[in-house]
Amino acid sequence: MDFKAELGKRHSFIEERLKIAIPDVHGPHGILFDSMKYSLAAGGKRLRPMLLLEACKISGGDIEMAIPFACATEMIHTYSLIHDDLPAMDDDDLRRGKPTNHKVFGEGIAVLAGDGLLSYAFETMLEASVKSGGDCMRCLKAVNEIAKGAGVFGMIAGQTADLESEGKKIDEATLEFIHMNKTAQLIIRPMRAGAILAGASEQALEAITEYAKNIGLGFQIVDDILDVVGDQEKLGKNIGSDVENEKSTYPSMYGLEESKRIAFEKIERAKGAIAFFGSKAAFLSDLADYITDREF
Amino acid sequence: MDFKAELGKRHSFIEERLKIAIPDVHGPHGILFDSMKYSLAAGGKRLRPMLLLEACKISGGDIEMAIPFACATEMIHTYSLIHDDLPAMDDDDLRRGKPTNHKVFGEGIAVLAGDGLLSYAFETMLEASVKSGGDCMRCLKAVNEIAKGAGVFGMIAGQTADLESEGKKIDEATLEFIHMNKTAQLIIRPMRAGAILAGASEQALEAITEYAKNIGLGFQIVDDILDVVGDQEKLGKNIGSDVENEKSTYPSMYGLEESKRIAFEKIERAKGAIAFFGSKAAFLSDLADYITDREF
Numbered sequence: 118m119d120f121k122a123e124l125g126k127r128h129s130f131i132e133e134r135l136k137i138a139i140p141d142v143h144g145p146h147g148i149l150f151d152s153m154k155y156s157l158a159a160g161g162k163r164l165r166p167m168l169l170l171e172a173c174k175i176s177g178g179d180i181e182m183a184i185p186f187a188c189a190t191e192m193i194h195t196y197s198l199i200h201d202d203l204p205a206m207d208d209d210d211l212r213r214g215k216p217t218n219h220k221v222f223g224e225g226i227a228v229l230a231g232d233g234l235l236s237y238a239f240e241t242m243l244e245a246s247v248k249s250g251g252d253c254m255r256c257l258k259a260v261n262e263i264a265k266g267a268g269v270f271g272m273i274a275g276q277t278a279d280l281e282s283e284g285k286k287i288d289e290a291t292l293e294f295i296h297m298n299k300t301a302q303l304i305i306r307p308m309r310a311g312a313i314l315a316g317a318s319e320q321a322l323e324a325i326t327e328y329a330k331n332i333g334l335g336f337q338i339v340d341d342i343l344d345v346v347g348d349q350e351k352l353g354k355n356i357g358s359d360v361e362n363e364k365s366t367y368p369s370m371y372g373l374e375e376s377k378r379i380a381f382e383k384i385e386r387a388k389g390a391i392a393f394f395g396s397k398a399a400f401l402s403d404l405a406d407y408i409t410d411r412e413f
Numbered sequence: 414m415d416f417k418a419e420l421g422k423r424h425s426f427i428e429e430r431l432k433i434a435i436p437d438v439h440g441p442h443g444i445l446f447d448s449m450k451y452s453l454a455a456g457g458k459r460l461r462p463m464l465l466l467e468a469c470k471i472s473g474g475d476i477e478m479a480i481p482f483a484c485a486t487e488m489i490h491t492y493s494l495i496h497d498d499l500p501a502m503d504d505d506d507l508r509r510g511k512p513t514n515h516k517v518f519g520e521g522i523a524v525l526a527g528d529g530l531l532s533y534a535f536e537t538m539l540e541a542s543v544k545s546g547g548d549c550m551r552c553l554k555a556v557n558e559i560a561k562g563a564g565v566f567g568m569i570a571g572q573t574a575d576l577e578s579e580g581k582k583i584d585e586a587t588l589e590f591i592h593m594n595k596t597a598q599l600i601i602r603p604m605r606a607g608a609i610l611a612g613a614s615e616q617a618l619e620a621i622t623e624y625a626k627n628i629g630l631g632f633q634i635v636d637d638i639l640d641v642v643g644d645q646e647k648l649g650k651n652i653g654s655d656v657e658n659e660k661s662t663y664p665s666m667y668g669l670e671e672s673k674r675i676a677f678e679k680i681e682r683a684k685g686a687i688a689f690f691g692s693k694a695a696f697l698s699d700l701a702d703y704i705t706d707r708e709f
């Protein structure tokens with residue numbers, strides 16, 4: 118099977134599981150579940166759950182045990198988008214071509230839907246762990262990894278730094294901090310969780326961590342580049358104006374060519390790290406290439 | 414030692430632990446920690462952590478092991494207040510006589526501070542569980558209890574129903590649903606968590622659950638009554654006007670006298686349930702009385 122077909126197959130598998138991850142609930146709190154399901158069903162690459170499951174698989178683990186953790190990771194990603202889109206944050210009306218959660222359900226429910234997805238992510242992992250009869254220390258450590266990735270030294274730290282940097286000129290260290298925490302942590306920690314559930318060795322965990330960090334950073338740099346290229350095409354705006362506007366991105370800080378070079382370098386490092394797993398790493402290696410295989 | 418002195422001693426003990434529960438952090442995400450600490454330090458009765466620790470103690474458990482869970486419970490209670498005070502929710506400028514989180518730090522940071530406290534609550538419990546070397550299945554079950562109490566079938570369900578009921582006439586079942594979920598669940602589940610950490614029997618757990626449910630509901634009814642009595646004294650408004658305004662509270666639905674009777678009945682039921690523990694239940698029994706021992 119070629120990579121694109123394999124990617125599609127895994128994407129569909131995760132979509133099916135996400136569809137049943139949150140129950141249908143009626144009654145005075147019915148709208149909470151409607152709003153959670155609305156945003157969770159709104160699409161996306163499902164990269165984070167896919168990576169968690171693959172890290173579990175190549176570490177010799179049982180995919181079925183890891184599925185609640187994969188769904189939980191996507192719930193956490195989705196909650197962060199709902200809160201990020203709020204008027205008090207990025208104030209976005211559209212997300213993936215659809216009205217954002219607060220545009221459909223109102224701001225109050227959108228705050229609660231985000232809170233609900235974060236809470237239910239933990240409940241999903243913990244309930245599955247209690248019922249699994251598996252290795253409960255592995256489960257505790259895996260949930261803890263996800264908590265750290267999502268938390269105040271992970272994703273929320275990155276979002277805070279991002280919010281605080283709006284309209285300010287930031288230095289390279291701060292830009293790195295934002296990318297590392299806002300994007301990479303919720304790729305690193307879920308992959309580590311998948312591997313921990315499988316009982317991966319320290320060496321295997323290190324290889325997965327290095328891979329995840331580099332595709333996370335590479336992915337974010339490519340996104341920054343595509344934003345600029347898109348802007349240039351659409352607006353005829355050139356890179357210099359971004360620098361003048363103090364919009365802090367890789368292209369505005371390092372220039373377009375150097376940004377591309379750094380992105381490719383990260384992807385190569387990721388592939389080098391995951392080679393630890395030999396032929397089992399084929400999908401993850403192809404996935405790393407796929408990230409830079411978008412036109413720019 | 415008399416009850417008030419004992420209450421004060423336990424309150425001080427929890428305050429000391431809460432002070433060191435969240436680290437001082439500087440850097441691009443420093444403001445996140447400042448805002449989390451601001452609200453967590455803003456005072457309150459600390460009823461939830463106190464009850465969790467007591468449930469652990471009377472079940473024969475080690476208080477030290479339960480402290481991270483007690484702090485986490487207060488973090489969750491605090492996050493719910495921060496989000497509840499947002500303009501999109503109750504739009505409150507003051508909380509316990511101090512400016513609300515979003516008034517001090519802005520709405521964006523207040524959303525993130527709430528998210529951060531919820532996430533860090535789980536991280537605190539999980540990190541302590543991983544490091545404790547204790548019974549990891551008990552830890553998993555205890556964290557799961559807290560997750561359920563805080564979650565979409567617990568506190569968030571109650572907040573959703575409350576938000577959806579604003580300005581509407583609701584029936585008795587919906588009012589009961591709101592009290593049970595918005596208030597009682599985050600008393601029941603933390604107490605169960607404390608008992609589970611101690612390895613409590615099913616019978617002991619049932620007694621604690623019944624106690625917690627009844628003081629949770631009793632506490633909320635008393636709060637409703639005090640609101641009305643306070644309003645009457647301040648505004649000369651009488652109960653009838655509340656009914657006409659369709660403000661759904663116990664007094665507006667059942668009348669003042671009947672509400673008092675129901676509150677006392679709940680407190681008696683709580684004391685009856687906790688009598689299971691014999692003389693060990695003295696503090697919890699006094700605490701139940703203390704709840705209705707406010708002037709009305």
